Amino acid sequence: MPRPRPQHPPARSEISEQTTLGHTYVRSLMRSQLRTALTALAALVLLVGPLPLLLALPAPEAAVWAVLGVGVHPVIWAVAHWYVRRAERNERDFTGLVER
Structure with missing residues (x-):
């Protein structure tokens, strides 16, 4: 006789019960979201950061x-659009x- 499926998948119960494995899952999501945010920030610094130097040049x-x-x-x-799409993808992957 086949075993009945649990109502909640194991990972979900690990997270809701705040076990070590559940903590690891949540930290993984937080790390990927932080990595995405830092990448967007770095892109803005590289693309918009030199703007004061450009504006210091004599120009009309x-x-x-x-x-x-x-x-x-x-x-x-563009950076904001990329960030939102990437953050949503991180959350979809986590979900x-x-x-599963």
Whole structure:
């Protein structure tokens, strides 16, 4: 006779009971989310960080506003978009691990 399936998958019960294994699962998710956040921060520092040096160069005021208005916002939007997609994927992967 086949064994009945438990109502909650083992990983989920490990997390809810706060066992060492459950703690390891949650820490794994937290580490992957931290790694994603630090990668996004590094990208912003590398792409937007040198902007004050660029703006210190003698240039017409219209060029400065063009760099600030047209150049920076798409970069910030792209990094933010990547970050959200990556964070959601991390959570989906974690949920898939817990649900199995």
